[in-house]
Amino acid sequence: MKAPVTVLLMCLSVQLIAQPRDMAPLDVGKPASQDLIHRWNTAIQPDGRGLPPGQGCVSEGKRLYAKQCAACHGEEGKGGVYDVLVGRLPEGSFPFATEAGHKKTIGNYWPWPTTLFDYIRRAMPFLTPGTLSDAQTYSLCAYLLHLNDLLPENACLDADKLPKIVMPAQHRFVPDNRLQTSSVR
Amino acid sequence: MPQPSAFSRRRFLQLSALSSGVILAGQNTTADIRELGPWASPYGKRSRHETAVRDATGIVMQESETPQQALSGTITPSALHYERHHAGIPDINPDTHQLLIHGMVERPLTFSMADLYRMPQTCRTYFLECAGNGEHSFEVGEKTSPQKLCGLFSQSEWCGVALGSLLRETGLKPRASWLLAEGADACLLTRSIPVEQALDNVIVAYAQNGEAVRPAQGYPLRLIVPGCEGNMNVKWLRRIEVSDQPFMTREETSKYSDPLRNGTVRQFSFVMDAKSIITRPTYPMQLEKGWHEIRGVAWSGRGKVKSVEVSDDGGKSWHSADIQPPILNKSSVRFGLLWNWDGTERILTSRATDDTGYVQPSVKELIAIRGKQSLRYHNNTMISWRVQPDGLVTYLRTD
Numbered sequence: 001m002k003a004p005v006t007v008l009l010m011c012l013s014v015q016l017i018a019q020p021r022d023m024a025p026l027d028v029g030k031p032a033s034q035d036l037i038h039r040w041n042t043a044i045q046p047d048g049r050g051l052p053p054g055q056g057c058v059s060e061g062k063r064l065y066a067k068q069c070a071a072c073h074g075e076e077g078k079g080g081v082y083d084v085l086v087g088r089l090p091e092g093s094f095p096f097a098t099e100a101g102h103k104k105t106i107g108n109y110w111p112w113p114t115t116l117f118d119y120i121r122r123a124m125p126f127l128t129p130g131t132l133s134d135a136q137t138y139s140l141c142a143y144l145l146h147l148n149d150l151l152p153e154n155a156c157l158d159a160d161k162l163p164k165i166v167m168p169a170q171h172r173f174v175p176d177n178r179l180q181t182s183s184v185r
Numbered sequence: 186m187p188q189p190s191a192f193s194r195r196r197f198l199q200l201s202a203l204s205s206g207v208i209l210a211g212q213n214t215t216a217d218i219r220e221l222g223p224w225a226s227p228y229g230k231r232s233r234h235e236t237a238v239r240d241a242t243g244i245v246m247q248e249s250e251t252p253q254q255a256l257s258g259t260i261t262p263s264a265l266h267y268e269r270h271h272a273g274i275p276d277i278n279p280d281t282h283q284l285l286i287h288g289m290v291e292r293p294l295t296f297s298m299a300d301l302y303r304m305p306q307t308c309r310t311y312f313l314e315c316a317g318n319g320e321h322s323f324e325v326g327e328k329t330s331p332q333k334l335c336g337l338f339s340q341s342e343w344c345g346v347a348l349g350s351l352l353r354e355t356g357l358k359p360r361a362s363w364l365l366a367e368g369a370d371a372c373l374l375t376r377s378i379p380v381e382q383a384l385d386n387v388i389v390a391y392a393q394n395g396e397a398v399r400p401a402q403g404y405p406l407r408l409i410v411p412g413c414e415g416n417m418n419v420k421w422l423r424r425i426e427v428s429d430q431p432f433m434t435r436e437e438t439s440k441y442s443d444p445l446r447n448g449t450v451r452q453f454s455f456v457m458d459a460k461s462i463i464t465r466p467t468y469p470m471q472l473e474k475g476w477h478e479i480r481g482v483a484w485s486g487r488g489k490v491k492s493v494e495v496s497d498d499g500g501k502s503w504h505s506a507d508i509q510p511p512i513l514n515k516s517s518v519r520f521g522l523l524w525n526w527d528g529t530e531r532i533l534t535s536r537a538t539d540d541t542g543y544v545q546p547s548v549k550e551l552i553a554i555r556g557k558q559s560l561r562y563h564n565n566t567m568i569s570w571r572v573q574p575d576g577l578v579t580y581l582r583t584d
Contacts, residue, residue, distance in 0.1 A: 029294035046433045096444035097556030112433045119435035123372035176454040182542040
């Protein structure tokens with residue numbers, strides 16, 4: 001009498017209990033609405049994917065910076081309480097590993113210009129993140145890049161121009177290579 | 186006899202006296218009178234005599250450090266888990282929280298907490314270590330505790346859904362190679378993670394040490410990337426976007442990258458290499474002569490800890506310490522070694538070796554390769570303690 005019951009249970013379990021290794025999707029989760037994707041899809045990629053339409057110029061960035069950023073980051077991006085944003089190093093000099101006292105800035109360290117747009121729109125001003133418009137963010141990027149000698153005073157930025165700026169330290173960035181060896185790196 | 190309405194001591198004494206036929210009134214039968222304590226409660230508290238606390242630091246108290254010298258075993262109590270916040274701790278309602286997965290996927294989906302609870306649960310014990318743990322090792326003085334030197338390290342048991350299971354639901358487009366994890370804190374913190382790594386035991390965790398993840402640790406959802414720097418373990422996780430390139434977010438470019446002596450910058454240095462620290466005896470302990478157990482914690486983001494050695498002569502001779510099981514992958518172990526202090530000056534140091542053969546470097550060795558200023562991040566060098574002849578134990582800088 002026992003065997004048929006076991007067989008029956010085995011048949012049932014085939015349908016009710018899935019083994020992880022050959023699992024098809026469980027159909028858990030709901031299709032994401034286009035509206036939600038549109039609202040949350042704000043990340044910018046280094047090739048410029050994700051940059052919104054619109055533009056902003058150094059002059060407007062300067063005005064905004066004085067009002068909304070200078071209190072924390074200092075006049076012209078230096079000497080504030082928080083992160084130093086402006087500063088260049090002589091060609092070929094990169095003393096961050098060995099000499100104390102050098103501040104990493106947008107001009108001497110940041111490898112990608114797109115990071116600036118993404119981070120400012122995402123996280124700044126520190127106490128009121130999310131309040132800057134796309135045009136304002138372009139302006140602030142333009143002004144900060146100008147202060148770092150990477151754009152002329154009359155420059156404007158948009159989705160096409162921003163990713164084309166080559167940052168001075170970009171060529172120095174290499175992906176992690178520690179794990180190919182068990183020795184100290 | 187009616188049931189007493191409240192468990193007051195007087196009432197209880199009266200009841201017991203009556204039922205046993207003893208009359209207590211006016212009698213001083215014994216000097217050993219004991220008081221009953223409080224009874225069961227809905228959510229426990231530790232003894233009022235226990236005082237170990239996190240040490241909050243920074244201009245806006247953006248981080249707090251785990252008091253390593255006060256802990257035993259390998260699980261950090263959730264209330265003492267270190268913190269590093271970039272825009273404060275959001276207050277998230279789990280009933281409305283959702284996780285969006287989109288980008289280069291076949292089916293963009295959102296998952297509610299209820300959806301996640303339906304799926305198979307994965308539980309693992311993993312350490313978390315901020316890439317900046319030990320950042321101030323070469324600035325602080327001798328009166329520095331393990332909490333200050335190594336407080337941005339904690340360990341928990343994390344439970345949740347394997348990220349791989351969620352990506353099976355959404356499917357991946359053939360070119361998918363990186364994904365972006367985004368938090369729901371005010372700065373919407375983001376980090377890029379290679380898809381290959383995301384499929385390697387990464388957990389979308391809703392529980393920590395048996396209960397819901399603490400708000401400071403990402404309630405209701407936190408990404409757990411085993412063995413990798415704390416910042417990648419995105420808290421308050423709300424969105425995963427799949428792409429064919431890293432996003433180059435601020436946290437993986439301006440921060441958490443390692444400038445090296447040769448003029449390059451090492452980026453995406455995710456894995457936290459093998460490290461150990463003696464947690465006792467350390468500053469501010471005062472030792473007496475005789476036997477003491479030297480003990481501490483060791484871990485490796487590459488795998489399992491294979492051995493821990495201890496030296497009491499500044500690294501001239503090394504002795505193998507005992508390691509307490511279980512020895513788990515990307516998880517810390519407790520080590521201990523019995524030691525007889527003879528009252529002379531001794532230098533105590535520990536070093537860990539992991540199962541890839543990698544040995545925790547000395548400060549001088551790592552500075553020679555990377556440069557001292559580079560060790561603000563990913564500093565896994567040995568930590569030494571000086572036992573002074575008067576018994577005070579102090580931190581010994583070895584840079």
